[in-house]
Amino acid sequence: MARESFDKEIQFLRMLVLTSGAYNRQQYADRLGISIHTFDKTIKRLKEIANAVYQQLPADKGKEFAETVRYSYLDSSDPMLLFLFRAKSLKESESQRLSLLLAAMHEKALTAMELLDLCCGSMPAELALPDEKTIRGDLKYLEQVGVIQKEPGTRPFRYRTYNDLITVLSPEELQDLYDFVDIMANTQLPSVQGYLLRDGLKKHMARNPDDYGRAEPFLYKYHYYSRILDEAHLFTLLDAIRSRRFVSFLYFSPKKETSYASKNTNPLFERDTEGSQEMILPLKVVYDHQYGRWYLLGRHPRHGIKKYRLEGLTQISEGDAAPEADYEAHTSDLEQRIRQSWLIDTGKPVTVKARFFHPGPGISNFVKERVLLQGQWGSITEETGDSFIYEIVVNGMVEIKPWIRSFGSSCEVLAPLKLREEMIAEWKEIKSYYESL
Template identity: 60%
Template sequence: MARESFDKEIQFLRMLALAGGAYSRQQFADRLGISVHTYDKTLRNLKGMVSILQQGLPAEQGSELSDWLRYNYYESADPLLLFLFRAKSLKETESIRLSILLTALQTQELTAKDLQDVCSEQMPADGPQPDEKTVRGDLKYLEEVGVILRVNEGRPYRYRAANDLIDQLSDDELLDLYDYVDVIANTQTPSVQGYLLRDTLKKVLRKRGYHPEAAETHRYKYNYHSRILDEAHLYTIFGAIQQRKKLNFLYLSPKKGKNYASQNTNPLFERETKGVTETVLPIRVVYDHQYGRWYLIGHHSRMGIMKFRMEGLTQIEEGDAVEEEEFAQKLSSVEEQMRTSWVTDTTRKIKVVARFYNPGRSNANFIRERVEAQGQWGIITENSDSTFLYEIMVNGIYEIKPWLRSFGSSCEVLEPPWLRKQFIAEWKEIQSYYESIRENI
């Protein structure tokens, strides 16, 4: 799959998962900035990926794309958002060929020549038949990523699937491993690799006659589907940070209402790009737990420190590397400016003071526990049976304000005075929404 196509599929799936059937075809296409024809073509491609990735599954385990839209309410490892990662950077013929190779190596040891014969028998008749060089290249790739193992030293080399760990585990051990991966994948970030491992273990359990859904010990309702899709960029960005390389990308600000912009490769259909092309040195990646958003913090040669929502990054490419001394200087500058950032804010420092009210008639003080767990470097300065004071020096109030507001009547902002006035005005506005329409109600 081409890089541009992958950007498009990500945005397509994000809107499909979040909006469902709220948009018509034309509205969906307009939102993405593509034609209805491209919309239909993209949908066909997604359906094609589903059928490719389900090759070899029994009929009862297969599903249509429409079935994946009606996902289990508590199923956080949602296939609709994950199967795209399996198709990333793979052409359709590669996906089919790798599936055939892995299936064949599950039960026997085979040489490259044997596997070429297997591919020739099982590849679609209308598709290209792989030669021995292509098959050897596939085997080298699968061996590098640890999916298969070479079992002998002399030629011809024989290969088998790397299932030693799974095969050596008893049923109880495999169930314990599944439960552990399930918990970690749903509570840690990034999570995509954990979800993919969880899905693999689920398939192994099914082959042993277990149905993990019936024996699951934990249930999750996941609200931030976009976070999973945005993780597609993480490893590219982390790799660039480790190698001190700049990144070139087209940025589509979420505030603009456009999710995708095609590359103008055909001069006959060239049109103005809605996004902004940027070149930055990536410094840090920040995750906002409150909204489920990833942020890229980078240094721009002209603008200085810049912040980007990860969902707006498209067409990412690595650029030139910088000297270690220059990178260290930029990193030190970013760390200093973000030392008191609630998330990513780099505006001037402000002292915020709030009084929190302990819950009455309750043995568990969940207000105090939440402030201590989420209040970052803020400190509790005064404490009584009914209230406690919380103080923090933070960059701006834009990012901490929703957190304070989320406590409702259990939180009273004291400083700064203008922030207190803002809260008073907001609560009065909310109160007006609940005023009786008729006096006798």
């Protein structure tokens, strides 16, 4: 299947959202590691995809795409950058062929040869006719993604569309399912597949408006656009983890000036990129709620445990499978090394001690409630009428610092001394921003 990679478009959209369109064309092209010509082609393609998926977008074709993004975000509670996942990443012939196959299998179960005859008789004259191998590849793909189901029995196997979810439920049950999926997609991780399921249910319900007449009870404003874009790689990595397979990718560190490089196939136009080619055995994927970031943790053949931000991964491909014994040993080693990590830090353990102040008499003690909720395995060791002391042993101080800082004046770091001094320096710097001129 020609299921295209959207690496370039993903990196472009992430930069566009994070900078709110502050860069000019040349700056965008430089950051992406592409030419102005390629940049303009990418803009045109994204406009076409967005206008095809979101009919409510402005009709003004000359409008900057950054303005289009801002318009849709303010106009709708639906996360606009999801349009990339709804885009058709198949060739025209494949789209036509899959549509014919699904329509035929919706009526009754058919064999691969029957479907081949149907396609050869129904495909437009200007498109190439498929062969048996192509049809069987289509059926395998559709079965993998859960669209069709193989009927029980002997060869030749018959296939039908798999729509049991909507046929066995009553209208009331489908409405409840839609509301549940809507809530989970907007509040849990990952989100993309939930949104696609919700949209499929909405289309089915729209065909029978008499049974589903009530308005949607919930509206959301989606935060952290980047986590939607990162999910383009998430399920590829989870599949590699399940199958114990190595993955290779071109990685761009967040500290680098560029975030993408074109994949040149002509050796005359090859050029060095600032990305690094990596091959690791993926072991774990972690999400950071504090900043809305996904991380990949894996075992490098030479450098041991390594960590990557998903936003820097491009050109991902799966490799050979690792022996089960090796995989279990690497997983056990990783779990041991991050056992005391606030998130994914594998540094030396350090005891953090902080005093938290109660908000005051007659006020709900939201500070203590939050510490108990988010404090992980830490514990309250001492408590007085106006404060309490919280202690935790963590790997390093970098990851816990934003959490401590978020309490503002309700928290005072007591130990270690280095962390206390760093917090003092940071608050002095913040204070200097607000000093009278």
